[in-house]
Amino acid sequence: MRSKRMCGVGLGVALVLSAAGCAAPEPGPPQNLSAPVARPPADGLTMLGDADPAAGAVDASAALFEASPVVVLAGSGFELSAASVAVALGVPALPADADPDVLSTELDRLGADHVVLLGEGPAETVLEGRTALHVEPTGPALEAALGVRFTERTVAADASAAEAVSGLDPASPELLVAESGSPASPTDAPVSEPLPELEPAERASGLVALAVDDSAGIAGLATARAAGAEVLILPADRPNPQASPEAIEFLAQHADARVVALGPELGAEPSLDWKIASARSGLQLPGGGQLLFPAHMMVAIYGTPGAPVLGVLGEQDLPASIERARRHAAAFDELTDKTVLPAFELIATVASSSAGSDKNYSNELDPAGMLEWAEAAGEAGMYAILDLQPGHTDFVSQAKLYEESLRLPWVGLALDPEWRLGPGEKHMVHIGSVGSAEVNAVQDYLTELVRAHDLPPKLLVLHQFRNDMIEDRAGIETDRPEVTVLIHADGQGSQPEKQATWQRLRTDAPDVAWGWKNFYDEDAPMLDPEQTMMVEPVPDLITYQ
Template sequence: MSGGRAVRVAGAAACLAAAVALAGCTWPEGEQADAPPPALPAVETVTGSDAVTIVDQADPVAAAAAASAAFFASSPVAVLAGEEPDDRLAAASIAVALGVPMLLTESADPAADGAASDAPTPSPTGTAVAPAPATADELARLGATHVVTVGAAPPPGVDTVIDVDQGDDAGTAAALGIALETVAAETEPLEAVAELEPGDGVLLADPAASTPPASPAPGADDAQATPTLPEVTRAPPLDTTTLVAVDEPAQLAAVANARAAGASVVFLPADDPDLLASPSVIERLAASGGPVVLAGAAFAAQQSLDWQVRSARTGVQLPGGGQQLFPEHMLVLEYGLPGEPILGILGEQGIDESIARAEDLAAAYEPLTDRTVLPGFEIITTVASGSPTDDGDFSSEPDAQSLRPWVEAAGNAGLYVVLDLQPGRDTFPAQLAQYAPLLEYPWVGLALDPEWRLEPDQRHLVNIGQVEAAEVNDVIDELARICDEHDLPPKLLILHQFRLDMILDRDDVDTTRPEVTVLLHADGQGSQPAKQATWRTLHQDAPEGVFWGWKNFIDEDAPMLTPEQTMQEVDPVPDLVSYQ
């Protein structure tokens, strides 16, 4: 059925014993309504304090069964829908109205719902089929003895089947113990079901099919009348549980099961199902703090989903929303070492003045891009030395506490902070460990400067350093561990580079960890033709999934690009611009 009208299912006051119970209140003609129908066991839902459940089956039939299991421990009643969109929407509304699970039948055409494990069995009408194995197994697990079917064939092994005819409003109301109120269908099916409250529902029906039911033949046996649904006692609502669903039709059953159980629903766009990029999802998870169900085949390819949920629950968001820096944001960084003006503009003034300067640098880019422009510091944290230091590694390593006032002041002002490591003859992972406490701030990332990563027999300004991809990956692993341990948003990792041999085996750099955002930063200075040539060379055979940064040297570039020129002449447009 398609192109139909909408019917809202409202609790019938005269037929409901309580707000949480829906009772069948129509008996076959000739019987006395002097006693209520027998009650069924209460519906039981799945509860937990911080559980994360993933429903990532590509087949909607299997996904519906998995969603049912995610929300319901048991239910004496289930709603079973056929393959037609209107039937599925009607079934979803009925499931929400009754507070019971919704399941699907397998399509008669395996290509319609995805690959099917067994050949379906057509119904007598040729449009509905018997339950697929996943559905039959879930009915058994639930202990369902009564099934409401909408465009689906009666399943075996249940006591009562109530078949809903969308053209027979009165019969539906009588059979289910609910009253129907016609309203306009103004929203998409997923949105409509997500907005339903327990006891409400939406049914779609084709007006052409809304013909009165046939009158019984004279002398027909009253025992053949449509059965009514015994009283269904809803479980207490899962009002701290959240379903995060990909916004696609295949998730209708998951949404219906969530709302039937009293859980809230938020959506991720189908073209970018990244929960850490969604301000609304982060807000909802931070507010609810309870169990989370993730529904969508896209989640099958994602890593560290438990960490993503924990990070979202913190409620921390970047200016402009979300926890992902790119591609929604553009970073503009002020580079240098506090108190050392010779090493960059960050050292030319105090904390408050540096914050204001960073904000001014970023503000110049705001009219040039649709992105949210985020100011920040790149603080030279360990400093390459031309002569041996006390520990012999040719790198000065200030105490982390000396940088904390800068890190905290920047974060309080809404700036992002990057700690830059110049390790000399030490290693990047060893130096990272010294500053790990600062990386526990959600607004702090890391930069590796391979130019200053020496072998034991090398010296600065004599040799240009380099780092192997394996060492970079050790840093990525440690950053991912810090994020996981402290429920932190993804960390930015900048890799400075102006020669290809500065990062050996660059293709092996791991860009797949969701906890770490890898950015290659073109760190060269000089004439614009030379800088552009370096930019193009670095892009050749770059690891998939990296972002890109460009540096403007105020004194060394000839000439330095203006913000307008940076955005117009650097192709592709950089995700990050720093100033030294």
């Protein structure tokens, strides 16, 4: 507790006694202020996504603080210094230019009888009945006014202000100063007295705040940090934690924490609750992150274990297949800046010329065998795709047979419409097809699976070499974050024929990823890796059969 009050001295410079001097009154009884009390939000995710940064800062205060006898108000240009003070004291930071009625209501709710003003103050109605301390944002002035010693840290002009605020440590108060310098405080600031001693803040534990790298939201970010939140900053143009290796590591380390998402960019991020849950698993693809494209390019060998006639994957045992897939992928490493991901495409259900006991003209291979190969792929740092040739049954029914494999985070699904028969049709006589409604039904199933098990997005490959193999392509949903749709061009033959098929399939196509297949025996000639990379656009998935 301070033993004397300043008399007749503004705090605009450093809160020192004037040269003329004045008699200090006798020390009075202690007037400590009660501790600010953080209010942990509900379990799970709390969205604070107001498009107006000032309103968003008020929302953050309302969500994260039960009470605070002091609030820091930041005038324009003083956001960094206000954030520094708020985190050091453990109190909310609010923009001084917020709506006066909203600001007054929040100050009343908090019980904030004292406000620390940095820069231009709010409307006079906000300050009525409160003690206002106008403070110059310098270390000596802040120490004199608040009893807190700050060390100064310059934030470079090209540095992230949000990152700087997120790194503030209440145990080691820092005063953030912009490289260009802070503007001067108003010269007509009224006389202020030092802040009565503030009891140590009761900060929250087990709290995480997600924010984007945007200086407009600094006040809300500072409030979250003052409340005790550990902060993760995401890129404003891609605020998906699944895309960031650092974000996945951070969220995995705080797997049980409550989460607050700050700012309109996160508020608009689809399915953010699932994306956070998925990131908390800690699983990452080779090269980092949980999203396949555009960071990765996949190179796969295709076929059925033990069946050489169906593709190169069946020409060797499991360990040798892993090595073969790796060799194919390694041939592309020097040809792209992307992480090249080796993969299996496993034919799980094989089209049959006979109806079989179930009358569906499709042989469903043992799910346990598929699981063995899928698990081995994951252990080897590879991806696995299960390919379905359903005959007279439907894709969803067959996919469910292999759900144990599809629950693995590194396993996707491929639909082969060539082998999806209509009534009365037979393989090798008719070329099958699938409609967009059935493709979307598969997406429904994968979406439910992904959400139920907090999995990363599933790859859904649609094989096609004729336009009529996928009916109503425009009706295929491509905006689900849980499913990454890829159209795979399966044309074979001469390279002019393959390029013509590629261009035809891409005409009026939905917004999807793209795959290309190299056939060892049927292409004339088969492209080598350098030539394959000259396909325009460069495929996201390259398969060898």
